[in-house]
Amino acid sequence: MTENTRTRVRTSEDERETERSDESLSCPECSGRLVNDEEHGETVCEDCGLVVEEGSVDRGPEWRAFDAQEKSQKSRVGAPTTNTMHDKGLSTNIDWRDKDAYGNSLGSRQREKMQRLRKWNERFRTRDSKERNLKQALGEIDRMASALGLPENVRETASVIYRRALEEDLLPGRSIEGVSTACVYAAARQAGVPRSLDEIAEVSRVEKNEVARTYRYVVRELGLEVKPADPESYVPRFASGLGLSDEAEHRARKLLRNAKEKGVHSGKSPVGLAAAAVYAAALLTNEKTTQAAVSEVADISEVTIRNRYHELLEAEESLGLA
DNA sequence: ATGGTTTTTACTGCGTC
DNA sequence: GACGCGGTAAAAACCAT
Numbered sequence: 001m002t003e004n005t006r007t008r009v010r011t012s013e014d015e016r017e018t019e020r021s022d023e024s025l026s027c028p029e030c031s032g033r034l035v036n037d038e039e040h041g042e043t044v045c046e047d048c049g050l051v052v053e054e055g056s057v058d059r060g061p062e063w064r065a066f067d068a069q070e071k072s073q074k075s076r077v078g079a080p081t082t083n084t085m086h087d088k089g090l091s092t093n094i095d096w097r098d099k100d101a102y103g104n105s106l107g108s109r110q111r112e113k114m115q116r117l118r119k120w121n122e123r124f125r126t127r128d129s130k131e132r133n134l135k136q137a138l139g140e141i142d143r144m145a146s147a148l149g150l151p152e153n154v155r156e157t158a159s160v161i162y163r164r165a166l167e168e169d170l171l172p173g174r175s176i177e178g179v180s181t182a183c184v185y186a187a188a189r190q191a192g193v194p195r196s197l198d199e200i201a202e203v204s205r206v207e208k209n210e211v212a213r214t215y216r217y218v219v220r221e222l223g224l225e226v227k228p229a230d231p232e233s234y235v236p237r238f239a240s241g242l243g244l245s246d247e248a249e250h251r252a253r254k255l256l257r258n259a260k261e262k263g264v265h266s267g268k269s270p271v272g273l274a275a276a277a278v279y280a281a282a283l284l285t286n287e288k289t290t291q292a293a294v295s296e297v298a299d300i301s302e303v304t305i306r307n308r309y310h311e312l313l314e315a316e317e318s319l320g321l322a
Numbered sequence: 323a324t325g326g327t328t329t330t331t332a333c334t335g336c337g338t339c
Numbered sequence: 340g341a342c343g344c345g346g347t348a349a350a351a352a353c354c355a356t
Contacts, residue, residue, distance in 0.1 A: 090351070190324080267327080267328080268328075268329095269328080269329075272328095290341080290342090290343060290344090291343075291344070292342095300329090300330095301329065301330050301331080302330095302344090303329075303330065303331085303345095303346090304328085304329060304330075305328090306344080306346085307328095
């Protein structure tokens, strides 16, 4: 029976749900997750669509542009500053093409001059070790975030965290890769799209153990506030990975919420809980899945799924009787 | 280091397609 | 007979002490 060649799964102490505390980001109606809809200036509930807040400020342009040319004519600002570039995208760039502003080729004297300018500009930009450090780290962060399919805002957050770590001189004695990885891990969790330590270690050049250690260190030193991972935040990823319906997904969330009420989830791995909920939900909505399939996408053993989903269903039943 | 808890591995039995 | 599922025992991993 060597069919199971999955990698082991371990969850760190941080991934464990200890106590339930905050509920400020939840819908008052159905306690679903709240999302910002920038375009309409509203804050709405992901689950029931309740509009919680409206009339917030739209930061987009007040004009419309139908092609790139029009856009460049109407726009009065440059690119937004971003923390994903080591100089926030604010420093000077000299084009590598030897053309002037009108696209004409440069004379040989001019070309030489530009070469020198480029060289010094580059030297100035990555002047000291910190800048170079940051440059490399941000590259790593970007690479890992893409590999994990994490959205832009997570990259941004990870970059900010890294900057702070650098500011506070947390780097000496630690590898750039290790700290970048820890930042990505922390950022993903803060953004509510957590990845397990195993997934993180998969795309990192650093061992899982070191990631965990560095992560703890960074969180402690920076006083970062990272809530215990919410099992629900894993649900969408697993559900779509299995091609399940929205109904099943919704069902899974419900199961988890009930479980939370009952306190069944304390001390258990959130990932396992989420996987079990997804499996149970598929069963309840008569959709075809196997424990093996869920175990595959969630990277959790079938045994754990079995144990958890029994507990989930029990909690559900006793709630029905109450 | 040690003990307690959770997860994983490996294996077995049962029912069904 | 392969497959999905359930259960168990022992090992491993983790956390707290």
